[in-house]
Amino acid sequence: MNLRSLRYFVTIVELSGISRAARALHIAQPALTQHVAALEEKLKVQLLLRTVNGVVPTDAGMALYRNARQILRQIDQTVLEVQAQGDQPRGKVSIGMPTAVAYVLTVPLLGEIRRRYPEIELHIIENMSGILLELLSSGRLDMSFLYDGGRQAALKSFKATKVLDEELVYVSAAKEVVPSVSLQDLVDVDWVLPAAPGGTRQIIDTGFARLGRTPRVVAELSSAKALKGAILSGYGASILPPAIIMEDVARGEMRAASFTDVDLSRPLSLCVPANVPLSPAGQRVHDTAVEVVQMLIDPRVWPTVD
Template identity: 40%
Template sequence: MNLRRLKYFVKIVDIGSLTQAAEVLFIAQPALSQQLATLEGEVRQQLLVRTKRGVTPTEAGKVLYRHAQIILRQCEQAQIDMEAAGQGVSGQVSVGLAPGTAAAALSLPLLRTVRARHPGIVLYLNENYGTTLSELIMNGRMDLAVLYGDKAIHGLTFLPLLKEPLFLVGPASIPAPAQPVRLADLRDMELFLPRPYNVVRKLVDAAFGRLGAAPRVVAEIESAFTLTAAVADGLGATILPASMAREVVAACGAWQFQIVDPVIEAPLALCQSDHLPLSEPAQAVKDILLELVTELSNSAASVSQALPGAVSPVVS
């Protein structure tokens, strides 16, 4: 299979038009069409469907597109590694950080440490939701991600990092709950929670389910800005991991209390592909991430006696 044809194919799918792809690739459209036809002959599959609006990949085309991205990326990294041999670690590394998690505390230290140790590495930091980040890793478009989750998923591995306890967070206009906070006492409280596929929502739903109940969800919000504004306006309360709870409280003067009956903890993990090896620079960044998590865990442990609800380390 010709690498150049794979590059052409990926560009066509990305743009969705043979004509526009030909212009970007500086190749005549008939020549590009011939390259595509040759590729389809090699794989013995129709890869694209032509429509009035352009082209879209067939199911076989979607499969080849995912593999082609991985193949081209590995070839590019191999070239970079060969050129940089003996000159220090260099190359591009993409790291996803789930918003509203302890991962936010890692971003600046990660940038600082990578710049100091490996100035040849160019970091791409993507702050996005866990489902999006995990899909990017599955497709070979991202190296690593720090997100909530610990359940095995085909195509992904999760290395446990921290466990964050969940807190009830509410505005001053709503009476604070009795202490200690029991989940059973929150059955009738109006709550803002994320969508059901969110890991934190799953934890909350499961905890209520064990009590034979369900949370009273009045709105599903996944925007940290909107959630903070809703709490500040006194519209309701929410349940959040420790790190995001602190952010909301600091932003709008809300109250927070850890749910201790039962204790619910959100597992923060380092996610990567279970079949694609990390490049040399990506491995170097992973090592730094694990160092920073250990430091964060030690720091949290040192203040946990004075401030309950700190993150719990799970990295050995």
């Protein structure tokens, strides 16, 4: 095996097709097919299955993909670390953010990285926590913010740095300002809730269960934009991370209130793979991200239970 073949194979798996990978890599498709055949001959296993929609890895192919990603990442990081000695840290760094985190952190973090480390190219990927966990596990992210301790640091596969405990709040389009509410007393409320089985919804369902309540759910929505639109249209109230509705609250369009009878909080951690050290640029981004989060903790910007 050689590094070129491994890079080609990783690209094929990620694009789910040899022809798509050939176009992305700017090489002829027959040459790319020969590289795959050489890998299969060397390893004595079939690595890819052809389907009508492209190719998918076999179990052996997925094992090769996971390890090849780690090998290639370590090589790239070694090159960057050598180049960074005695100079400004440089290179690409990818960081994942759940939607609620991206709402408040993206612009401040980008600004700090540009100011402190102009040679670092920052890639911010916003998605649901479950998808970010998969991307981090497969080596496609250098680091990611994850809730619930990174799901217990993904059974010790990650190192997690806890940055805060975030409180979920009651959100409505009501005009009266109410600083706190009792979930038990919200008997007649129509609820527009984040869709299951996400982490936010799990916390909400657990809170209702502890009080012996079954919420009257009129809609489940996966998009933060859709949730806010449904609330503003009067279809119901919701329970959301405060960071995504603080601007609406400041404009007087929404009201947010803490719960007095149930704890709906979740820890947020910045997670990195335990077995792959960060590059110098990656370490700078990690440390800066933790610092910026602490700077943003404020009742009007990023309310927490800390």
